[in-house]
Amino acid sequence: MYQSDGGKLKATHLERSAYLYIRQSTLRQVYENTESTKRQYALKKKAVALGWPEDSIIIIDNDLGVSGASSGSREGFKKLVAEVGMGHAGIVVSIEVSRLSRNSSDWLRLLEICAITDTLIMDEDGIYDVNDFNDRLLLGLKGTMSEAEIHFLQARMRGGTISKARRGELKRALPAGYVYNGDDKIVMDPDLAVQNALNLFFKTFRRTGAAFATVREFRRLDLKIPKRFLSGFRKGELAWNPLTHCRALGMLHNPLYAGIYCYGRQQIKKTVSGKKSFKMPVESWHAYMPDAHPGYITKDEFEENQKKLKENAYAYGEDRRKSPPREGPALLQGIIVCGRCGKRMSVRYQKNCSKLVPIYTCMRDLIENGAKMCQIVMGEKVDEEISKLLLEMLNPLAIKAAIKVQNELKSRKLEALSFYRQQVERAKYDMEIARKRYMLVDPQNRLVATELEAEWNRKIRELEKLKDNYEKKKEDDLKEVTKTVKSDIMKIANDFAKIWSSANVSFKDKKRMIRLLIEDVTVKNNDKKVIASIRFRAGTCKTLFIERKLPICEVRKTRKDIIRQVDELTENYIPSEIADILNRKGYRAWNGNMFNLRTINRIIRTYGIKRRRKRLRDKGCLSLKEKMLETNLSQAQIMQMRNEGKITFYRITDRDEYLYEPQDTCKYLAKIQP
Numbered sequence: 001m002y003q004s005d006g007g008k009l010k011a012t013h014l015e016r017s018a019y020l021y022i023r024q025s026t027l028r029q030v031y032e033n034t035e036s037t038k039r040q041y042a043l044k045k046k047a048v049a050l051g052w053p054e055d056s057i058i059i060i061d062n063d064l065g066v067s068g069a070s071s072g073s074r075e076g077f078k079k080l081v082a083e084v085g086m087g088h089a090g091i092v093v094s095i096e097v098s099r100l101s102r103n104s105s106d107w108l109r110l111l112e113i114c115a116i117t118d119t120l121i122m123d124e125d126g127i128y129d130v131n132d133f134n135d136r137l138l139l140g141l142k143g144t145m146s147e148a149e150i151h152f153l154q155a156r157m158r159g160g161t162i163s164k165a166r167r168g169e170l171k172r173a174l175p176a177g178y179v180y181n182g183d184d185k186i187v188m189d190p191d192l193a194v195q196n197a198l199n200l201f202f203k204t205f206r207r208t209g210a211a212f213a214t215v216r217e218f219r220r221l222d223l224k225i226p227k228r229f230l231s232g233f234r235k236g237e238l239a240w241n242p243l244t245h246c247r248a249l250g251m252l253h254n255p256l257y258a259g260i261y262c263y264g265r266q267q268i269k270k271t272v273s274g275k276k277s278f279k280m281p282v283e284s285w286h287a288y289m290p291d292a293h294p295g296y297i298t299k300d301e302f303e304e305n306q307k308k309l310k311e312n313a314y315a316y317g318e319d320r321r322k323s324p325p326r327e328g329p330a331l332l333q334g335i336i337v338c339g340r341c342g343k344r345m346s347v348r349y350q351k352n353c354s355k356l357v358p359i360y361t362c363m364r365d366l367i368e369n370g371a372k373m374c375q376i377v378m379g380e381k382v383d384e385e386i387s388k389l390l391l392e393m394l395n396p397l398a399i400k401a402a403i404k405v406q407n408e409l410k411s412r413k414l415e416a417l418s419f420y421r422q423q424v425e426r427a428k429y430d431m432e433i434a435r436k437r438y439m440l441v442d443p444q445n446r447l448v449a450t451e452l453e454a455e456w457n458r459k460i461r462e463l464e465k466l467k468d469n470y471e472k473k474k475e476d477d478l479k480e481v482t483k484t485v486k487s488d489i490m491k492i493a494n495d496f497a498k499i500w501s502s503a504n505v506s507f508k509d510k511k512r513m514i515r516l517l518i519e520d521v522t523v524k525n526n527d528k529k530v531i532a533s534i535r536f537r538a539g540t541c542k543t544l545f546i547e548r549k550l551p552i553c554e555v556r557k558t559r560k561d562i563i564r565q566v567d568e569l570t571e572n573y574i575p576s577e578i579a580d581i582l583n584r585k586g587y588r589a590w591n592g593n594m595f596n597l598r599t600i601n602r603i604i605r606t607y608g609i610k611r612r613r614k615r616l617r618d619k620g621c622l623s624l625k626e627k628m629l630e631t632n633l634s635q636a637q638i639m640q641m642r643n644e645g646k647i648t649f650y651r652i653t654d655r656d657e658y659l660y661e662p663q664d665t666c667k668y669l670a671k672i673q674p
C-alpha cells in the first residue's frame with residue numbers, strides 16, 4: 001500500500017480510467033512465470049486502493065507473449081498509446097517500466113504523450129508525474145536502462161555464438177549426408193545408402209543442369225532422398241522421401257555439401273516494417289572455411305552450380321512468383337488461385353499479333369514434384385469479364401443502393417440496441433430493490449438475511465451480464481457512413497469507369513486497384529466454361545461462368561457431320577462437286593466461308609478420308625494404260641470412245657483424270673452428275 005502519493009494524485013486523474021498494462025515477453029514465460037503474471041494483476045488492487053472504482057480499471061493484456069523490443073507487433077501497446085493520447089487515461093499502471101517498452105524511442109514517445117495529457121505512471125516502486133522534472137528524469141533513466149539491459153543480454157549471447165562460429169566450433173543441425181562424430185567434427189554419414197543417394201543427386205544435376213530436371217529424373221526412376229529427423233520423438237531416425245524441387249534447391253545452395261563450413265548466410269536486419277531475414281553475400285558471412293570437412297562436391301563445382309542455378313532462375317521470368325504488381329497486362333497476376341489444387345497460379349504471355357495475351361498456368365506440382373501440369377486457363381477472356389464485373393459493381397447506382405441498405409440495417413440495429421439498454425435499466429432497478437431489501441432486514445434474522453444477500457448477488461451478476469452484452473452489441477457495428485464519406489464514395493464510383501478505361505493508366509496501377517477490391521480469384525476449367533470465384537475484400541464472393549476460349553486447333557476443327565458427309569459424297573463425286581453440294585445444303589466452313597475445292601481437299605487429307613481414286617481402284621477400275629492393254633486399243637481410240645460415251649469411265653479429280661470400268665464393251669454413257 002502506498003503511504004503517500006506525494007500530492008500527485010488529483011481528482012482529475014480519478015475521473016479518468018486507470019490502464020493496467022500486462023505483458024510477458026514470450027509465451028513460455030506466460031506459462032512458466034505465472035507468479036509474475038499474478039503480481040501484475042495484483043497491481044489492480046493498488047489502483048483500487050488509490051481510489052479508482054473497479055469498473056474504471058481497464059486491463060490491457062493483448063501483448064502476453066509478445067516481445068517488448070519494438071512496438072510494431074504489439075497491439076496492446078498501440079492501444080495504450082492511443083488511449084493515453086485521447087486523454088482517457090488518468091494513470092498507466094505496470095509492474096515495471098520495462099514491461100511498457102524495451103525500446104527507448106517508444107518509451108519516450110509514451111512519456112511525451114503522458115505529459116501532454118497529464119497522465120500519471122505507476123509501477124511497483126511508486127507513482128510518477130511526468131510533468132515533474134525529477135520523476136521524468138527517473139522514468140527516462142528507467143527506460144534507457146531497460147533498453148540497455150536487453151542490448152547487453154543480446155550482445156553477449158550473440159557475440160558468443162558468432163565467435164564460436166568463427167572458430168568453426170558452433171554445432172548446428174546438419175543436413176542429410178553429414179553427422180557429428182565423437183569429437184564433434186563433421187563427417188560423412190557412415191550409412192552408405194545415404195552417401196550413394198547424395199552422390200547420385202549431385203551427379204544427376206551435373207548431367208541435367210537444372211534442379212527441376214533432377215527432380216523429374218528422380219521421380220521417373222522412383223528414387224528417394226534421405227532425411228534425418230533433427231528433433232521430436234523420431235530424432236536421429238532416417239526417412240526416405242521423394243525429392244521435391246524445394247529440397248533440391250536447398251541442397252544445391254548449401255555450401256556444406258562442398259566441404260565449406262559457414263555461418264551467417266541469412267542474417268536478420270531491421271527494416272522500416274520490422275525485422276527481416278536477408279540472404280547475405282559471401283563477404284558478409286560470419287564464418288567461411290573451405291575444406292573444413294569432406295564434401296560431396298568440390299568447391300569449384302559448388303560455385304559452378306550456383307552460377308547455373310542463377311541463370312536458370314532468370315529463365316523463369318519475374319511474373320512467375322507470387323509477387324507485387326508488375327508491368328505485364330495479366331490483371332490477375334499474383335492473386336489467381338488454382339481451383340483444382342488450391343495453389344497459386346503463375347502467368348505466361350503469348351504474343352498474338354503484337355498483343356500480349358496472358359495465360360494462367362498451375363505448374364507448382366510440375367516444378368516441385370515432377371508431376372503433370374495441373375491446368376492452363378486462357379487469361380484474355382477471364383480478365384475481360386472481371387474488369388466488366390468491377391465496372392458493374394462500382395457503378396454509382398449500385399453503390400447508392402448499397403448505402404441505402406446499409407442505413408436500413410443500421411436503423412434496425414439501433415432499435416435492437418435500445419431494447420438491450422432497456423434490459424440493463426430494468427436489471428439495475430431490480431438490483432437496487434434487492435439491495436434495499438437486504439439493508440432493511442433485521443440482521444438477527446440470519447436465515448432471511450442470507451437469503452436476501454444471495455438474491456442481491458444474483459441480481460448483481462445478472463446486471464453485469466446484461467451490461468456486457470449491451471456493450472458488445474454497441475461495439476459490434478455502429479460505424480456510420482457519414483455524408484462526406486458517402487459523397488466521396490460516389491465520387492470514386494463516378495471516376496472509376498473513367499480511370500479504368502483510360503489508356504494512360506498502366507497495367508501496374510490497374511492491378512493495384514484490383515488488389516484494393518479483390519482478395520483473390522479462384523479459377524477452374526470446366527468442360528466449356530471457366531468457373532471463376534472472386535473473393536472481394538469486403539467479404540462477399542461472386543462466381544462467374546466464363547465462356548472458355550478454345551485453342552485455335554479446336555476452333556478450326558471441322559464439324560463431325562460435315563466430315564461424314566464428305567466421306568459419303570466422295571463415293572460418287574469429285575471435290576468441287578462435293579463443295580457445291582455442301583454449299584447448296586447451307587453448310588459453311590469454321591470461319592463462315594463457303595466450301596471450295598481446296599477446303600474439301602484439305603478435309604479429305606486431314607481426316608484421312610479414303611480417296612475416290614483408291615475406292616474405284618479397290619473395285620477393280622483400270623487406269624488408261626491398263627485399259628489400253630485390256631482392249632488392245634490406242635490411247636487416242638480410247639479417248640475418242642470416252643468422248644463419244646461408248647465406254648464407262650469415272651472422273652476422279654478436278655483435273656482430267658479418269659478410271660475405266662473393266663471388260664466394259666457396252667455403250668454406256670458416262671454418268672452424268674447433278
Ligand SMILES: [Zn+2]
Pocket residue numbers: 338339340341342343362363374375
Ligand atoms: Zn493446380
